[in-house]
Every structure is written in C-alpha cells, then in structure tokens.
Amino acid sequence: MTVAAVALVCTLPVAPAQADGVQTLTGPATGDASVYLTYVDCTDLFAPGTAPASRLNLGPFDAPMGRRSLGLVPGGPGSASGPVVFFDSLASADPSFSVASTGGSTGTSYVVVVTPDTPPGAAWLATTTLSVPSGGWTQVSPAQLAYDWTLIDLASHAALQPGGTATTGEFAATHGDGQGLVVTGFGCNGGAFNLDAVSGDGSTFDFEGVALDTSVSVSREQAVAGESVTITGRVTDPNARTTGDPLVLESRTPGGAWRADDAPVLVGPDGVARVDVPVTETTEFRWHRPESQYADEGWSGAVTVTVADALEPVAATEK
Numbered sequence: 001m002t003v004a005a006v007a008l009v010c011t012l013p014v015a016p017a018q019a020d021g022v023q024t025l026t027g028p029a030t031g032d033a034s035v036y037l038t039y040v041d042c043t044d045l046f047a048p049g050t051a052p053a054s055r056l057n058l059g060p061f062d063a064p065m066g067r068r069s070l071g072l073v074p075g076g077p078g079s080a081s082g083p084v085v086f087f088d089s090l091a092s093a094d095p096s097f098s099v100a101s102t103g104g105s106t107g108t109s110y111v112v113v114v115t116p117d118t119p120p121g122a123a124w125l126a127t128t129t130l131s132v133p134s135g136g137w138t139q140v141s142p143a144q145l146a147y148d149w150t151l152i153d154l155a156s157h158a159a160l161q162p163g164g165t166a167t168t169g170e171f172a173a174t175h176g177d178g179q180g181l182v183v184t185g186f187g188c189n190g191g192a193f194n195l196d197a198v199s200g201d202g203s204t205f206d207f208e209g210v211a212l213d214t215s216v217s218v219s220r221e222q223a224v225a226g227e228s229v230t231i232t233g234r235v236t237d238p239n240a241r242t243t244g245d246p247l248v249l250e251s252r253t254p255g256g257a258w259r260a261d262d263a264p265v266l267v268g269p270d271g272v273a274r275v276d277v278p279v280t281e282t283t284e285f286r287w288h289r290p291e292s293q294y295a296d297e298g299w300s301g302a303v304t305v306t307v308a309d310a311l312e313p314v315a316a317t318e319k
Contacts, residue, residue: 023203026210026294028054028070035095035200037070039081042108042188045125046157049079052187056207056294057194061136064098065206068294069196074187080108082185085200090115091172095182095200096141101193104134105186109142111168113180118151123180124163125152126171132186137196142182143168209295210237214247216287216300225280225307233265233273233287233300242271245295247287249275254284254304264290282307 023030030036041047057071072081087093090113099105111126118124126147132138149163149171166174168182186193198205212235219230235245246264265273273287284302291297 021203022065022206024066024206024208025070026056026208030198030205032201032203032205034086035083035198035203035205037082037195037198038084038183038185039079040108040110040183040185042078042080042106045110045112045127045183049081050075052079052081056209058291058293060100060102060194064137064139064197065204066196066208068208069098069100069194070207071192071194072187073192074190077188077190079187080185081187082107082183082195083198083200084181084183086179086181087201088179089172089177090168090180091177093168093182094141094143095184095198096139097184097198098137098139098196099132099186099193100137100196101132101186101191102134103191104132104189105191105193106131106188107140107184107186108188109145109147109182109184111142111147111180111182113171113178115172115178116176118175118178119160121154122151122160123154124171124175125150126163126168129188130184132193139197140184142184147171212237212243212245212289212295212298214287214289214298214300216285216303218285218303218305221304222306222308223279225309226278228276228278229305230274230276231285231287231303234271235289244271245289245292247273247289249277249285250288250299251277251283251285253281258286260288279305279307 028037039049041049053073055071063069085095107130109128113124126149128145128147150159151161215234217232233247235243244267246266248264249261250258252258265275267273284304286302287300289298
C-alpha cells in the first residue's frame with residue numbers, strides 16, 4: 001500500500017482503462033493504477049497516515065466473495081486504510097467495498113474533484129466520517145454518502161470557499177461533472193477490520209488464499225523390516241519461498257486407505273518438517289497440509305519405501 005495522497009490530489013490523472021471483471025488477489029496489491037489500497041490520516045488528507053499490517057483471513061463471518069478476505073491491523077488510532085478509486089466522471093462514479101470488524105470500526109472518506117467551476121490551482125475537497133457495526137459485513141458505497149465540500153488551494157491546502165453538504169451525484173448536478181478520486185478507509189479507532197469485494201473502475205477484487213506447494217522426500221526408498229527412514233516435507237509459496245507450515249504425515253500400504261498421524265509435525269529452523277518412521281512393510285507416505293487462514297489444505301505427492309525381510313542368521317553347524 002502507499003501514502004501518495006498528496007501527490008494524488010496534485011496530479012488528478014485520468015484513470016487508465018482496465019479490464020472489467022473479478023480479479024482474485026492474495027495480498028493488498030491490486031496491480032491496478034486506478035484502484036488500489038492506501039492509508040490516510042483520519043482528519044486531514046494532507047497529513048501523513050500510518051501504514052497497517054495486512055494478512056489474509058478465513059471469513060470472518062461469511063465473506064462477501066469466496067472464503068477469505070484481507071485483514072488490516074492499524075498501528076494505532078488516527079489512520080484509515082482502504083481503497084482509492086480514480087474516476088473520470090463524478091456523476092457516475094460508484095465504487096464500493098465490504099468491511100467487517102468483530103469490534104466495530106470507524107472510518108473516513110475523502111473526495112477530490114476538479115469541476116468546470118473550479119479555479120486554476122484549486123480543487124473541491126469533500127470529507128465525511130462513517131462507521132460500521134460489529135457482527136457482520138457492511139457494504140460501503142461512497143456515492144451514497146453525504147459529504148461536506150470545501151474549495152481548497154492545492155498549493156497551500158487553504159480553504160477558499162465552502163461548498164455545502166451533498167452526495168457526489170448532487171454536487172456534480174450543481175457544479176458540473178469532473179474527474180478526481182475518492183478514498184475511503186476504516187481503522188480510525190485503532191481496531192482491526194477486514195475488507196473484501198473492492199469494486200471500482202469496472203473491476204472487482206476478491207481476496208483469497210495463496211497457492212502453496214507441498215513436497216515430500218525420503219532418506220531412502222528401500223529398507224529392511226524394522227529399520228527407520230526419515231520423511232521430510234517442505235511447503236513453498238508461488239515465489240518458491242519456504243513458508244514453514246506444519247504438516248501431518250499420512251501413510252498406507254499400496255492400494256490401501258490413507259491413515260493420518262495424530263499430531264502435526266512442526267518444522268525446524270530451516271522450515272522443513274522431519275520425522276523418523278520405523279517401517280515393517282512396504283509403505284507409501286505423503287504429507288497433508290491442513291487448511292490455514294491464508295491457504296487451502298493440500299497434499300504432497302506420495303513416496304514409496306519398499307521393505308525387504310531381514311536376512312536370517314546362518315545357524316552354526318555342530319561337529
């Protein structure tokens with residue numbers, strides 16, 4: 001995420017065209033120059049905000065899209081985090097997103113727009129506060145909010161003229177249409193919250209789990225009955241980084257049903273799970289990666305340890 005609020009206000013670029021449709025994300029970056037997540041001060045758009053920590057979560061509750069959402073944890077009260085959406089038409093701009101918080105959350109929304117009646121070097125700045133209750137998801141549509149409007153000087157940020165209270169559509173009907181941006185966020189009270197179904201400029205973003213890969217290896221593929229073999233497992237993300245997820249070992253005789261060990265195997269300092277297993281017969285092994293907050297469950301491929309009977313000692317011959 002970025003804190004480019006001041007630069008955004010000063011440049012007001014035309015929003016680039018983007019492909020319509022739902023895009024699945026596994027983190028806060030949208031890859032879209034016209035719709036992305038940011039953070040701002042809750043009372044002053046031009047003051048620096050504090051970045052939150054982000055994480056993927058199952059739910060909470062029933063996520064609006066898919067099974068997961070993006071969790072945001074503010075560093076403290078006073079900053080709001082959420083989507084910024086650029087628009088070419090204030091009259092038709094209708095971004096939205098859903099927010100949930102187990103303890104409720106307060107937020108703020110800013111609109112910056114240049115309309116036909118705006119003097120050179122100035123812009124209209126609109127502000128409003130908002131809140132969502134605890135216990136479920138709330139859809140937030142900035143176009144439905146009533147804002148307090150002020151004409152400001154972009155260089156000094158000084159107020160030049162009050163503009164009354166109006167929705168974005170009402171303001172466009174009075175002052176004419178124009179291009180600009182709207183940024184809406186939550187976390188002003190310092191509490192954690194979740195975002196999902198972020199929509200704007202023809203795209204909708206759904207936050208879902210990371211695609212992980214689980215691999216398995218064995219110290220040797222042939223053993224004598226009663227010997228132990230070492231089974232290792234590693235979980236990696238799409239960038240081939242080891243994640244350190246705990247794993248559950250499963251085994252079966254060839255063609256039989258898989259049986260899981262009772263306890264998960266925790267990884268070592270190198271991020272690899274290891275377990276020594278005595279084998280008495282030919283056995284297949286694989287790792288199960290349980291579902292987590294940020295990823296679906298999954299399994300590794302299987303490896304087979306072929307077991308041969310121990311050689312019988314040769315009996316001594318009596319003479």
